[in-house]
Amino acid sequence: MAVLTLAQAITDALDIALDNDERVLLMGEDVGKAGGVFRLSNGLYEKYGPDRVIDAPVAESGIIGTAFGMAVAGMRPVTEIQFMGFSYPAYDQIVSHVGRIRSRSRHRFTSPMVIRMPYGGGIGASEHHSESTESIYAHTPGVKVVVPSTPYDAKGMLLQAIDDPDPVIFLEPIRLYRSVKEEIPVGAYLVPLGLARVLVPGDDVTIITYGAMTAEARKAVAILKQEGVSPELIDLRSIVPFDVDTVVESVEKTGRAVVVHEAHRTAGFGAEVVAQIQERALFSLSAPVQRVTGWDMIVPLKRAEHHYVPTAERIVAAVGKTLEE
Amino acid sequence: MLQILTPEGELVGDPPIDVPMTRRLYRAMVGARLYDRKATAIQKQGRLATYAPFEGQEAAQVGSAAVLRPDDWMVATYRDAAAMWMQGYPWELLLAGRTGHERGGSPPDYVNVLPPSITVGAHMLHAVGLAWAERLQGNDRIAVTYFGEGATSEGDFHEAMNFAAVHRTGTVFLCQNNQYAISTGLNAQMATDTIAQKAGAYGVPGVRLDGNDLFAVYWAMKNAVDRARGSNGPTLIEAVTYRIGPHTTSDDPTRYRTNEEVDDWRSRDPLERVRRYLELNGAWDEEWQKHIEGEESAVVERAVELAEGLNTPDADELFDSMFAEPTSDLESQRRLLESEGG
Incomplete structure (x- = not known):
């Protein structure tokens, strides 16, 4: 066992994957000599060389398009897009080819590849550096979209994503890179994709979230517990596939639910969660399901960002609304 | 512009292939044209979705694909059926896609040809990744990508050329400059005189040739493929040709070009000049023409039956x-x- 931050857990997973499987390579802007903009591939260029840790030209479509070709020809590319807000030039490759080739060719060709994207706000970054637009990718057939929130999950899910026979978009919560640490196993282990996890068991209300918002939700849980409320906190960990069974099981128990994400509100993934709760568990509900989300606006810059990114206080308030009924 | 065989069937350079091989490729061009005309005909009967004919571009496609090894990668477009067929993609599967069946995208296991790209440009990058991966795995398989002159306006053309050049991937970029991107002519597409000259911006060799000349296409492609297989990097080939038919069966080309222009290009037909060359060399007669047309027609007819006979998914x-x-x-x-x- 070793105590690692979420960032270190990802580096560890990349190192293990490169070491264990010759088909694995890393490609992205500045992932080689510089070790990545967040230093997550630190030391890997020196260890595995320029053919396996590839500093790509500054061209996101080029990175994803060539990695797609590599995957079709038998490699297991792990690509890094520096920030989710820089992924849009590559969106055409993802929606038009990466997510389609298996279906288009009826399994004759496949593109097993990982697209890593640091995402999310709360760090006071420049414009485009705080995006949380996972709904775009969740709405794109043929790709999985996963979001770890703990070092243990980050390592095990990344290794699983690299092993997955299909393309996986792997979202990394920037805010949690170095703010969470925990003891995790040394060496390889896998965490299945597509399964939610109950982070805190409880009886009164279900809080459903993922990624960086688990941190605010945990704070909200602490406040609510002091107030005598027993919330159950669920980390989805994956939005495609979406583990609706775990959510429904919890809501059937608590009768109340709040969905939290920092993505824009309209057509955010929370809308899907709410829709599926009402399809499956409407008559278990004692109150309308609430959403705590970012707004339909450009993520504000540092000085006004607090108006946008959901906080523990907003989550507590939303839980309060469900308890009023 | 490189030319070896004139429209009159006369040599102005050394042919890169012998007469028996020329006969085989002539026969392939005849088969491709029969397929193209058959597909156009059955589309008009409502049996195919929109079809994009390639008549006039047979030499560019057959002559280039003929250079490839059977296991080489090909990433082409909706107008490159002849090239894909040359590389092993069966006619029936090319037709199946047009009948509206996804199984048309699934060539046999030994055929390394991706299903045709419908969107313009993005697929060029795939050929960079494919060739790159083969080299990383210690293989000397190369990748060729086919695209039209319109695709060079897409950003992915730039990214693909640049990635291939920087990492010296074994990729051949084969541009069939057929003069029109649907209705948009060259002058509205680019301000350069040629496409080949764009290669210089990437540090890649660029070759411009008569794309209706089977020998010129073969010769340039051979050099490019040898270069790619020898780990010496990519090449951009501009095969200057002409789309005799419409963009697709939904297009009306009389809105943007004249009949005189089409007739002028018909006089430079890629099949006719090889036929004349073979005849001059005593390697063509009408009996053989009828024989190969009969056999190739039967292959195409059988492909139509197979494609239309696929079960609905x-x-x-x-x-x-x-x-x-x-x-x-x-x-x-x-x-x-x-x-x-x-």
């Missing part, structure tokens, strides 16, 4: 094709469709 095939194992989301959607009587 059931819903399970759709749900089962998205991932190696359907996700829980897809499984619940499959049950939903069943419950709704679908």
Whole structure:
């Protein structure tokens, strides 16, 4: 066992994957000599060389398009897009080819590849550096979209994503890179994709979230517990596939639910969660399901960002609304 | 502009292939034209979705594909059926896609040809990654990508040329400059005189040639493929040709070009000049022409039967094709469709 931050857990997973499987390579802007903009591939260029840790030209479509070709020809590319807000030039490759080739060719060709994207706000970054637009990718057939929130999950899910026979978009919560640490196993282990996890068991209300918002939700849980409320906190960990069974099981128990994400509100993934709760568990509900989300606006810059990114206080308030009924 | 065989069938350079090989490729061009005309005809009967004919571009496609090793990669477009067929993609599967069946995108296991790209430009990058991966795996398989002059306006052309050049991937960029991107002519597409000259901006050799000249195409492609296989990097080939037919069966080319222009290009037909060359060399007569037309026609007719005879996909095939194992989301959607009587 070793105590690692979420960032270190990802580096560890990349190192293990490169070491264990010759088909694995890393490609992205500045992932080689510089070790990545967040230093997550630190030391890997020196260890595995320029053919396996590839500093790509500054061209996101080029990175994803060539990695797609590599995957079709038998490699297991792990690509890094520096920030989710820089992924849009590559969106055409993802929606038009990466997510389609298996279906288009009826399994004759496949593109097993990982697209890593640091995402999310709360760090006071420049414009485009705080995006949380996972709904775009969740709405794109043929790709999985996963979001770890703990070092243990980050390592095990990344290794699983690299092993997955299909393309996986792997979202990394920037805010949690170095703010969470925990003891995790040394060496390889896998965490299945597509399964939610109950982070805190409880009886009164279900809080459903993922990624960086688990941190605010945990704070909200602490406040609510002091107030005598027993919330159950669920980390989805994956939005495609979406583990609706775990959510429904919890809501059937608590009768109340709040969905939290920092993505824009309209057509955010929370809308899907709410829709599926009402399809499956409407008559278990004692109150309308609430959403705590970012707004339909450009993520504000540092000085006004607090108006946008959901906080523990907003989550507590939303839980309060469900308890009023 | 490089030319070896004139429209009159006369040599102005050394032919890169012998007469028996020229006969084989002539026969392939005849077969391709029969396929193209058959597909156009049955589209008009409503048996195919929109079809993009390639008549006039047979030498560019057949002459280039003939250079490849059977295991080389090809990433081409909706107008490159002749090249794909040369590389082993069966006519019936090319037709199946146009009849509206996804199984048309699934060539046999030994054929390393991706299903045709419908969107313009993005596929060029795939040929860079394919060739790159082969080198990383210690193989000398190369990748060729086919595209039109219109695709060079896409950003992915730039990214693909640049990635291939920087990492010296074994990729051949074969541009069939057929003068029109649907209705948009060269002058509205680019301000350069040629496409080949764009190669210089990437540090890549660029070659411009008469794309209706089988020998010029073969010669340039041979050099490019040898270069790629020898780990010496990519080449951009501009094969200057002409799309005799419409962009697709939905297009009306009389809106943007004259009959005189089409007739002028017909006089430079890629098949006719090889036929004249073979005749001059005593390697063509009408009896042989009838014989090969009969045989190639039968192959095309059989392909139409096979394509139209494919079973309609059931819903399970759709749900089962998205991932190696359907996700829980897809499984619940499959049950939903069943419950709704679908």
